[in-house]
Amino acid sequence: MSETRRRWLTAIGLVPIVSVVVLALPSIAFQAALLLVVAGGAWEWSRLSGIAPAPVYAAATAGTLGLVLLSGAAPQGGFAWMGVAWWLAALAAIVRFRGTGPAPGRPARALAGWLVLVPAGVALAEVHAGPDGPALAMTLLVVVWAADTGAWFTGRRFGRVRLAPYVSPGKTWEGVAGGIAAASAAGAAAAWWLGRSWAELVPVAVLASGASVVGDLYESIAKRRAGVKDSGRLLPGHGGVLDRIDGLTAAAPVYAVALAW
Secondary structure (H helix, E strand, O other): OOHHHHHHHHHHHHHHHHHHHHHHOOHHHHHHHHHHHHHHHHHHHHHHHOOOOHHHHHHHHHHHHHHHHHHOOOOHHHHHHHHHHHHHHHHHHHHHOOOOOOOOOHHHHHHHHHHHHHHHHHHHHHHHHOOOHHHHHHHHHHHHHHHHHHHHHHHHHHOOOEEEOOOEEEEEHHHHHHHHHHHHHHHHHHHHHHOOOHHHHHHHHHHHHHHHHHHHHHHHHHHHHHOOOOOOOOEOOOEOHHHHHHHHHHHHHHHHHHHHO
């Protein structure tokens, strides 16, 4: 079976499951599912970054997210802003990356994984718990999926100008444009679904889709340094958990901040 067919079959199987989790489960159950996803992502980040033992790092990362969500004492909106600040710093690192030079130390890599996963988890939980929360959380996922799919098709068909040749040579500016166009269409469809103005959700979708590119590229740096193609093998055709949520980790804080602004 071809890689493309495995990718589509996995997506077809995942979409209904994710839709039920997001749209049908109460917030506490949704947050429990988030903890599992973050634990899986942290486990893979540990292996990519040489942080051992992986079970301890995964438990610590998911545990801190759980404490934030359960306590309600931390300024959750502040975590979304923390995520935005982190991804701006990550963007600067992506621009500077040339494929050579020493990697950050192990403590810096451990902190980076925490910043990739925890603010995104808090932001997504916060969106889900708010007014129209499940629908808005689902909109974010659809926007990221649309951006990823649009970029893949457009890049394959029209891609010429490389986006970040030292990080991910296969990605192109044409693919980014196609992804943003697809995400904009998803945002407009969500606005119609929710009875909101398209001028409210389409700009948010554009920002989130642009951020998702940064998340994708940052994980590519981690995989390049580790010398692997995928973060794991859990999802046929997609790789690991991080491979599936890399764009979402950057998009979620941006989306939460943009919605609240």
